[in-house]
Amino acid sequence: MLRFAVRRILLMVPVLFGLSVLLFAWLRALPGDPARALLGEKATPASIAQVNATYGFDQPLLQQYLTYTGRLLHGDFGSSPRTGEPVLGTFLDRFPATVELAVAAMIFAITVGIPVGYFAAKRAGGLLDTIAVSGSLLGVVVPVFVLAYLLKIVFAIGLPGQVFGFSLADLAFLPSSGRQDPRIDATHVTNFYVLDGLLTREWDAAWDALIHLILPAIALGSIPLAIIVRMTRASVIDVLNEDYVRTAAAKGLAPSLITRRHVLRNAMLPVVTVIGLQTGALLSGAVLTESVFAFNGIGSYLFDAISGLDFAVLQGFILFIALVYALVNLVVDLLYGVIDPRLRTK
Amino acid sequence: MTALDPAQSARPASLSALMGDGMSDEQGTSLWRGAFERLSRNPAAIIGTLIVLAFVLVAIFAPLLAPYEPAKSQWIDQVTPSDVPGPSPGHPLGLDPFGSDLLTQLIYGARQSLIIGVVSTAIGLLGGALLGGVAGAFGGRVDTFVMRLVDIMLSIPSLLLAVSVAAVMGPRPGAIMIAIAAAQVPVFARLLRGSMLAQRGQDYVLASFSLGLRRRTVVMSHVVPNSLGPVIVQATLTLATAIIEVAALSYLGLGASDPAIAEWGRMLVKAQDRLQTDPQLMLLPGLCIAVTALGFTLFGEALREALDPKSRR
Numbered sequence: 001m002l003r004f005a006v007r008r009i010l011l012m013v014p015v016l017f018g019l020s021v022l023l024f025a026w027l028r029a030l031p032g033d034p035a036r037a038l039l040g041e042k043a044t045p046a047s048i049a050q051v052n053a054t055y056g057f058d059q060p061l062l063q064q065y066l067t068y069t070g071r072l073l074h075g076d077f078g079s080s081p082r083t084g085e086p087v088l089g090t091f092l093d094r095f096p097a098t099v100e101l102a103v104a105a106m107i108f109a110i111t112v113g114i115p116v117g118y119f120a121a122k123r124a125g126g127l128l129d130t131i132a133v134s135g136s137l138l139g140v141v142v143p144v145f146v147l148a149y150l151l152k153i154v155f156a157i158g159l160p161g162q163v164f165g166f167s168l169a170d171l172a173f174l175p176s177s178g179r180q181d182p183r184i185d186a187t188h189v190t191n192f193y194v195l196d197g198l199l200t201r202e203w204d205a206a207w208d209a210l211i212h213l214i215l216p217a218i219a220l221g222s223i224p225l226a227i228i229v230r231m232t233r234a235s236v237i238d239v240l241n242e243d244y245v246r247t248a249a250a251k252g253l254a255p256s257l258i259t260r261r262h263v264l265r266n267a268m269l270p271v272v273t274v275i276g277l278q279t280g281a282l283l284s285g286a287v288l289t290e291s292v293f294a295f296n297g298i299g300s301y302l303f304d305a306i307s308g309l310d311f312a313v314l315q316g317f318i319l320f321i322a323l324v325y326a327l328v329n330l331v332v333d334l335l336y337g338v339i340d341p342r343l344r345t346k
Numbered sequence: 347m348t349a350l351d352p353a354q355s356a357r358p359a360s361l362s363a364l365m366g367d368g369m370s371d372e373q374g375t376s377l378w379r380g381a382f383e384r385l386s387r388n389p390a391a392i393i394g395t396l397i398v399l400a401f402v403l404v405a406i407f408a409p410l411l412a413p414y415e416p417a418k419s420q421w422i423d424q425v426t427p428s429d430v431p432g433p434s435p436g437h438p439l440g441l442d443p444f445g446s447d448l449l450t451q452l453i454y455g456a457r458q459s460l461i462i463g464v465v466s467t468a469i470g471l472l473g474g475a476l477l478g479g480v481a482g483a484f485g486g487r488v489d490t491f492v493m494r495l496v497d498i499m500l501s502i503p504s505l506l507l508a509v510s511v512a513a514v515m516g517p518r519p520g521a522i523m524i525a526i527a528a529a530q531v532p533v534f535a536r537l538l539r540g541s542m543l544a545q546r547g548q549d550y551v552l553a554s555f556s557l558g559l560r561r562r563t564v565v566m567s568h569v570v571p572n573s574l575g576p577v578i579v580q581a582t583l584t585l586a587t588a589i590i591e592v593a594a595l596s597y598l599g600l601g602a603s604d605p606a607i608a609e610w611g612r613m614l615v616k617a618q619d620r621l622q623t624d625p626q627l628m629l630l631p632g633l634c635i636a637v638t639a640l641g642f643t644l645f646g647e648a649l650r651e652a653l654d655p656k657s658r659r
């Protein structure tokens with residue numbers, strides 16, 4: 001297991017190295033000279049000269065690359081020319097919000113997706129199956145931010161009109177934006193607002209942070225939910241047809257034991273992979289969802305950076321996300337080794 | 347004697363007919379013909395095909411179907427900051443926030459989506475086929491190098507990859523297609539290489555080599571045609587993703603620079619501040635995107651199922 005883990009970690013090195021080369025090339029390929037790209041429209045000759053000197057854009061390419069990587073390795077991702085704040089610092093400030101949202105979205109997707117997928121597979125072709133399959137198709141084809149807006153208008157802002165004597169505006173009981181009601185004077189220890197509320201025993205603060213998470217988490221979790229449902233369903237159907245499941249039933253094992261030990265354990269392998277792969281999609285989906293709900297994570301920060309063509313932030317963000325993505329996939333691979341002992345020896 | 351004749355001649359005849367069928371099956375038509383038969387029995391595939399057909403027809407015949415000229419803002423004087431006129435006899439779906447006919451804009455939007463979807467998928471497929479094909483055909487170090495590159499590209503979420511390419515390209519026409527295509531390249535590359543590798547181990551490839559065929563002939567006339575199935579499926583599914591991603595890129599402000607242009611994603615973006623007063627401005631283009639993407643997804647998935655040898659059982 002340890003060797004497996006070490007080998008897997010070493011495999012990350014060439015990918016990260018290549019990524020840094022690619023990002024460096026990207027920065028050089030931006031329209032105009034890199035200093036102008038970093039500074040944006042309002043660049044003056046003096047500020048360009050200063051950026052050129054700071055970043056060494058006047059030096060040979062190889063040396064520039066080495067300087068660039070050296071800075072990255074020291075945690076210096078540059079600073080945003082728009083706000084003047086260091087990119088990494090802002091990320092770290094805002095990252096807890098996005099993690100909180102992503103975790104909530106994943107919890108939603110997993111706790112709904114796996115049972116639905118499982119029961120749909122148990123009665124393949126039945127009503128629940130039909131609903132699950134068509135619902136999961138819908139989840140994939142509706143653009144995330146459209147769904148986010150729809151949820152926001154129905155459950156937070158409120159539609160005019162009545163249906164069957166029931167006012168549609170009554171459905172709007174959830175907050176429409178932000179992470180917490182600004183009137184709540186909460187103490188923030190970790191910047192994970194729900195966790196903060198629990199740690200400091202400010203229950204109302206935790207509750208408020210939690211209900212602020214509901215709509216963004218559903219919107220963000222819709223795509224992973226759809227994919228988890230489909231994956232679980234397909235995988236469970238495959239496993240249910242395996243000979244060992246029939247054998248287990250034939251020798252008289254209790255159905256619950258067959259489900260737990262034989263069906264679920266084998267069926268979960270591909271599902272775990274998909275969950276890992278979805279994390280990257282979740283982080284980029286956060287860019288869209290967070291901006292709809294004015295949720296102050298790295299997603300809305302990146303949204304502003306893209307609209308403001310703030311390349312320093314964009315570049316740092318891509319590197320950061322790729323790193324997180326690589327780490328998550330590492331964890332998934334290790335988890336794979338835990339679930340499936342055959343993989344450890346290979 | 348004469349009584350035996352028909353029976354004698356009948357047997358070899360039916361046998362040769364059987365043989366003939368079997369022969370033509372092995373020449374490679376059976377996979378596609380069988381796939382077609384399975385597709386025509388699958389209701390999801392039929393719905394998907396109908397949606398795709400309708401979408402393509404609307405896109406092609408947009409000038410004939412649309413009641414007005416697109417993106418002309420002819421009725422801009424009727425649009426106020428708080429209100430966009432709804433359905434009226436002259437405008438079945440009302441106006442858009444720029445004072446053009448909403449139905450016209452939606453119809454021309456189909457055209458825009460089709461162009462962006464097809465062109466970006468074609469570029470992505472070409473780029474991916476080039477990378478994956480080179481890796482799969484040469485193997486060895488070339489393969490390792492190319493696939494590491496693909497891994498790196500895959501380590502960036504596709505939307506971000508598209509965003510960074512769009513940022514480099516700037517607001518020039520076609521930028522958005524190349525951005526979306528760039529995000530598809532690694533997917534196609536990995537897919538094509540994987541399916542070529544799987545073919546390489548097959549007996550018929552070994553047989554072709556033993557017959558003394560040249561490497562190029564084997565690759566071009568045996569390996570590539572047999573690897574195409576999954577690629578075509580992926581291309582169909584990619585069309586759906588491309589149409590959705592255009593909307594996301596528009597939302598991020600990276601789409602076409604003319605705000606009045608008839609493009610579904612752009613229309614969605616322009617509808618956000620009027621969500622409460624005129625939700626149809628967001629619902630209708632959103633519905634168009636979802637239905638079109640649904641069509642391509644249903645069709646692609648059905649095709650995948652139909653081409654899967656396992657489903658022939």
